[in-house]
Amino acid sequence: MAEPSPKHDVFQAIADPTRRQVLQMLADQEMPVTAISGHFPISRTAVSKHLRILSDAGLVKERKVGRETRYRLDTSPLLELKRWLAFYERFWENKLAALQRFVESDDSAGAGADAGAKAFLALLERDDPAER
């Protein structure tokens, strides 16, 4: 019942590179169709159809303002993707362990270079409790 009858699911919606770009554009700000399509080599109508698909997947919400329709990002459907991904994260453990050993080895000379890796590891660990 709670299902919004997703004619297009998230996996399918993000499969197309153009749609991923659209999502990225909408990350910063709400935008009408024409403004969006201005950034692509394809027609406005084509972009409109991509937006429809994103909308079907729930990744985008629309709001009519006068004669224009403004689209904004809604990331909540990405939760499903995150959960799907989480299942496979337990298979990364070998790699993670290796990376962790490297990061934590105090003999690593360049200290600054590790920041990213450390943040990355922390991030992964933070996510883990959701699954398993």
Place this chain on the structure above:
Amino acid sequence: MAEPSPKHDVFQAIADPTRRQVLQMLADQEMPVTAISGHFPISRTAVSKHLRILSDAGLVKERKVGRETRYRLDTSPLLELKRWLAFYERFWENKLAALQRFVESDDSAGAGADAGAKAFLALLERDDPAER
């Protein structure tokens, strides 16, 4: 040069439900084509083509053993997906805002319980500057 010329990328590979099921099956064990296709209503050849696509995306590795080809999961390409997803996590503001309010309210009695949450928030904030 480093690019493995991904004729099919990860996003595309996981877009199909059948392929996601195949991945899930391979999570537990290495399997030959026939064994895999036994779990699907489609032909063995069809499954074989799905495996090809997964292989193109790097999600599956194959190993010939006698007359059979055993496929096994390789999750490393999912890292790209994870990174893509991570970008959008900062938009899960509702959850973050709620957590932040909770953490910053000084009337919270149990001080110890906040440690994890604080680290969590700090981590997120530190990640932000990457984009924008």
Place this chain on the structure above:
DNA sequence: CAGATATGAAACGTTTTGGTTTCACTTCGT
């Protein structure tokens, strides 16, 4: 009101996709 702007819907065309059936090749077991 009249023209410009913003957009979705419809009709249509081309390419991909997901599937099938058939065929050829290699390897295993007797």
Place this chain on the structure above:
DNA sequence: ACGAAGTGAAACCAAAACGTTTCATATCTG
């Protein structure tokens, strides 16, 4: 050696995906 088992490649098909052009409609703006 010979038939069975395990696969991939090829040819073919229907449906979906992605794009375009054209048309209709609603809303601003002067």
